[in-house]
Amino acid sequence: MDIALEILSWGLLFVGSAFLVIGGIGVVRLPDVFTRMHGAGIIDTMGVGGVMSGLMIQAGFTIVTIKLALIIGFILYTSPTATHALARAALHGGVRPRGDETPEDESGQGNSSSKT
Amino acid sequence: MMAAVALAVLVTMALAVFRSIKGPTVYDRILAVNAFGTLTVVLISVYGFLSERPEFLDLALVYALINFIGTIAVSKYVEFSHMGRPTGGDELGDI
Amino acid sequence: MGFMAVIGFAVARLRNLFAVVMLTGLFSLTAAVLYVILDAVDVAFTEAAVGAGISTVLMLGTLALTSSEERVEKSGGSKWALVLVVVTGCVLVYGTLDMPPFGDPTAAIHHHVAPYYLEKSGQEIGLPNVVTSVLASYRGYDTLGEVFVIFTAAIGVLLIIGRPQFGRRRSHRMLVGELHESMRTNVILRVGSKLLIPVILLFALYVQWHGDFGPGGGFQAGVIFASGFILYALIFDIDTARTMIPARTTRLFLVFGVLLYAGVGVAGLVLGGNFLDYSVLAADPVSGQHLGILLIEFGVGSTVAAAMISIFFTFARQEH
Numbered sequence: 001m002d003i004a005l006e007i008l009s010w011g012l013l014f015v016g017s018a019f020l021v022i023g024g025i026g027v028v029r030l031p032d033v034f035t036r037m038h039g040a041g042i043i044d045t046m047g048v049g050g051v052m053s054g055l056m057i058q059a060g061f062t063i064v065t066i067k068l069a070l071i072i073g074f075i076l077y078t079s080p081t082a083t084h085a086l087a088r089a090a091l092h093g094g095v096r097p098r099g100d101e102t103p104e105d106e107s108g109q110g111n112s113s114s115k116t
Numbered sequence: 117m118m119a120a121v122a123l124a125v126l127v128t129m130a131l132a133v134f135r136s137i138k139g140p141t142v143y144d145r146i147l148a149v150n151a152f153g154t155l156t157v158v159l160i161s162v163y164g165f166l167s168e169r170p171e172f173l174d175l176a177l178v179y180a181l182i183n184f185i186g187t188i189a190v191s192k193y194v195e196f197s198h199m200g201r202p203t204g205g206d207e208l209g210d211i
Numbered sequence: 212m213g214f215m216a217v218i219g220f221a222v223a224r225l226r227n228l229f230a231v232v233m234l235t236g237l238f239s240l241t242a243a244v245l246y247v248i249l250d251a252v253d254v255a256f257t258e259a260a261v262g263a264g265i266s267t268v269l270m271l272g273t274l275a276l277t278s279s280e281e282r283v284e285k286s287g288g289s290k291w292a293l294v295l296v297v298v299t300g301c302v303l304v305y306g307t308l309d310m311p312p313f314g315d316p317t318a319a320i321h322h323h324v325a326p327y328y329l330e331k332s333g334q335e336i337g338l339p340n341v342v343t344s345v346l347a348s349y350r351g352y353d354t355l356g357e358v359f360v361i362f363t364a365a366i367g368v369l370l371i372i373g374r375p376q377f378g379r380r381r382s383h384r385m386l387v388g389e390l391h392e393s394m395r396t397n398v399i400l401r402v403g404s405k406l407l408i409p410v411i412l413l414f415a416l417y418v419q420w421h422g423d424f425g426p427g428g429g430f431q432a433g434v435i436f437a438s439g440f441i442l443y444a445l446i447f448d449i450d451t452a453r454t455m456i457p458a459r460t461t462r463l464f465l466v467f468g469v470l471l472y473a474g475v476g477v478a479g480l481v482l483g484g485n486f487l488d489y490s491v492l493a494a495d496p497v498s499g500q501h502l503g504i505l506l507i508e509f510g511v512g513s514t515v516a517a518a519m520i521s522i523f524f525t526f527a528r529q530e531h
Contacts, residue, residue, distance in 0.1 A: 010117065017124035020155070024128035027135050027151060033143045036135070040151040043128065051121060051158055055165055067173040068161065071180060075154060078184035081403045082150055085188050088397065089195035090143040136237060145233045153263070156240050160247055160255075171425045172247060174418065175256050178435060179243070181411060182264030185442050186236060188400070189268045192445050 009057035016050020023047055032098040033090055037083050044079035048072060118166050125159045146190050153183030232270045239263040252426040253342045260434040265519055268441060269526060336500045338423045346428065347504040351487045354507070355472055358514050362469050365518035372525050397446075404446045411439035419512045423501075429508040433515025441523050449527050461521045468514025472507045479503075 019042055026039025049072055056068045129152060136148035157176045164172030239262030246255035328345050336344040346354055415436035422428030444452035476487040483491050489503025490496035 013118075013121050017121045020128045020158070021124050021131075023151075024131035027148065028131045033139075033141055033147065036144060036147055040147050043151050044154050047128075048154060048158055051125075052161065054121075055161060058165070064173065067177065071157065071161065071173065071177055074177065074180050075157065077403070078180065078407070079150075079154065081399060082184050082187040082191075083147075084399050085191040085397075086143060086146055086150070089146075089191040090141070092195050093143070095141060095143060133237065136233060149233050149236055152237055152240060156244060156259075159244060163244075163247055167250075169252075171252055174421075174426055175243075175247065175252060175259060177414070178256060178418070178431070179240075179259045179263070181414070181435070182260055182438060185438050185445075186264050186267050188442065189271060189445055190233070193271045 005057055009054045011054075012050050012057065013054035016047055016052075016054060019043070019050055020047035033095055034087065034097050037087060041079070041083060044075055048075050118162060122159065122162050122166065125155055125162065129155050129159070142194055146187060146194070149190075150183060150187045153179065153186070157183070232267060235270065236263050236267040239266065253340075253428065253431075256426045256431050257434075260431050260438075264438060265434055265441075265523075269522065273526065335496070336504070337497045338501070338504070340423055340425060340428075342426075343422050343428050343504065343508075344500075347507055348489060348500055351476075351489075351503075351507065354511065355476065355487065358469055358472055358511055361518045362465060362514055365465055365521050368522045368525050400446050404442055408439050408443055411442065412436060415439065415512075415516075419508065420505075422508060423504065429511025430515055432508075433512040433517075434519060436512065436516040437519030437523070440520050444523070444527065449524065453524065456520065458521070458524075461517045461524075464513045464517035465521065468510040468512070468517065471510035471513070475503055475506050475510070 023039045023041075023043035023046070026042060027036050028039075030036045030039055052068050052072045056065045059065045059068065132148045132152040132155065136145045136152065139145045139148060157180045160172050160176045160179065164176070239258060242262065243255045243259040246252075246258055328349055329341060332338070332341050332344045332349075336348055338344045415432045418427040418435055419429060419432030422432070440452065440456055443455065475489070475492070479488040479491055480486050487503075490499045493499040493502050
């Protein structure tokens with residue numbers, strides 16, 4: 001039984017770290033601010049969830065596990081909320097999502113007006 | 117093996133820092149800082165495990181909290197360009 | 212540490228002040244991680260809470276009052292200044308080469324007071340967290356000074372910026388147009404915060420009392436407590452938040468904390484010991500120490516929380 005738990009925990013850690021890096025690459029390489037939010041979302045959910053769950057299994061059944069579960073719950077709760085606030089701010093600030101142009105005004109008009 | 121996890125976190129942090137310096141709009145930077153904060157939480161937890169000192173988890177929890185409040189504050193600032201405009205004026209300032 | 216160098220460089224070079232504020236947040240964060248690696252958990256705790264959270268929020272408040280681009284000074288750009296700075300830097304680094312390696316047991320700093328604290332703290336005070344025992348008891352006088360500094364900072368901000376705004380009497384009820392201006396109409400944020408704020412306040416209380424056993428204590432708890440109220444003020448508007456915690460209450464707690472701390476010190480005097488000597492506060496010295504530390508940490512937490520809340524409200528109330 002212990003071996004299975006060990007393998008599970010290392011598997012979770014590995015998957016979690018992989019998603020962390022994937023999310024990070026997403027934040028850097030995706031074209032638009034709204035799409036980059038997806039990348040950050042991957043970091044926050046799969047990345048954090050995977051790594052922390054792996055740590056939880058390694059910790060056994062102690063207060064450490066409860067604290068880790070609290071951290072996961074907290075991040076899962078607050079990260080979408082913060083992203084939502086940010087997306088609203090971006091929309092109100094005038095950033096237009098990249099796929100928003102109709103084919104007609106691709107001739108000369110600017111696409112995303114960004115506020116620095 | 118745990119060191120590999122820490123390394124993955126550090127790599128992702130570097131990517132986030134890159135976006136925060138480069139990001140053309142301000143929202144990119146806010147996003148990058150938010151992601152960096154979450155990564156710090158993970159790094160502190162992993163490090164706590166590596167050094168067998170679980171007290172670090174309190175720190176990680178505080179950081180997750182502060183990260184959230186900071187992002188909301190910044191979003192509000194950027195959206196409304198103020199942090200709270202008072203409408204009632206009877207109270208004589210804060211003195 | 213490479214991170215900190217890159218971030219520091221970017222902070223100095225970027226001229227968009229908003230980006231700079233964000234990057235200073237990042238800088239504080241990497242500093243906190245560095246402290247964790249150096250095994251200084253309490254410091255990391257405070258750095259994370261204060262440097263990365265509250266400082267960013269307050270700097271944004273400042274930005275709201277000034278412009279968002281740094282004015283470029285066309286100065287001569289003296290080459291000599293650069294040379295001087297580089298030379299001084301090199302001299303400083305050369306000086307540090309002479310220092311004993313990190314954690315070296317024969318270093319001078321480990322020989323006088325530090326071993327005394329580490330050895331005696333167990334029996335004289337009996338708290339697992341030596342940092343708290345050093346901060347609150349052995350070096351309690353310094354900490355009293357720190358609390359006074361925070362108190363003075365809050366008073367300074369209140370005096371300089373918190374002047375009454377005459378002639379701004381508008382009706383209390385927000386107009387519909389202004390209602391949209393706040394985040395209050397955003398259901399997600401509203402409900403989310405309402406659920407979250409009690410948890411935050413509870414966590415602040417946990418950190419406050421748990422500081423004896425793990426990292427934490429008055430300073431960190433005060434900051435976390437204040438951030439709960441700041442979150443409320445951000446999501447709902449300032450006036451609603453002000454009715455929740457009126458100016459008089461923050462002033463009261465601001466003063467109460469300092470008075471409590473100094474009062475405990477005076478109580479030590481009255482009961483026959485030295486100023487801030489907790490051993491005489493209760494039946495036996497160890498529980499006297501415990502009681503004293505408990506009380507002064509509460510004083511610290513109270514003043515810090517009130518100071519952060521008043522500074523934030525003062526900044527936020529300013530009209531642009």
